[in-house]
Amino acid sequence: xxxxxxxxxxxxxxxxxxxxxxxxxxxxxxxxxxxxxxxxxxxxxxxxxxxxxxxxxxxxxxxxxxxxxxxxxxxx
Numbered sequence: 001x002x003x004x005x006x007x008x009x010x011x012x013x014x015x016x017x018x019x020x021x022x023x024x025x026x027x028x029x030x031x032x033x034x035x036x037x038x039x040x041x042x043x044x045x046x047x048x049x050x051x052x053x054x055x056x057x058x059x060x061x062x063x064x065x066x067x068x069x070x071x072x073x074x075x076x
Contacts, residue, residue: 017066021058
């Protein structure tokens with residue numbers, strides 16, 4: 001019988017959720033993101049602003065919901 005994995009810290013959950021959220025968001029909005037990225041007025045130094053804006057979407061998920069997503073994702 002194996003030991004259950006130790007419970008992740010809130011910081012670990014937040015980090016994993018953010019990574020998962022960004023993967024899903026960039027996949028879902030890939031076509032739109034390409035249009036933004038290839039626009040004439042888009043500058044390469046704006047990439048961090050775009051990533052930051054996408055990351056802000058994680059704020060709409062309460063910590064317990066983030067934990068549920070991370071823990072569910074790991075069991076699949």
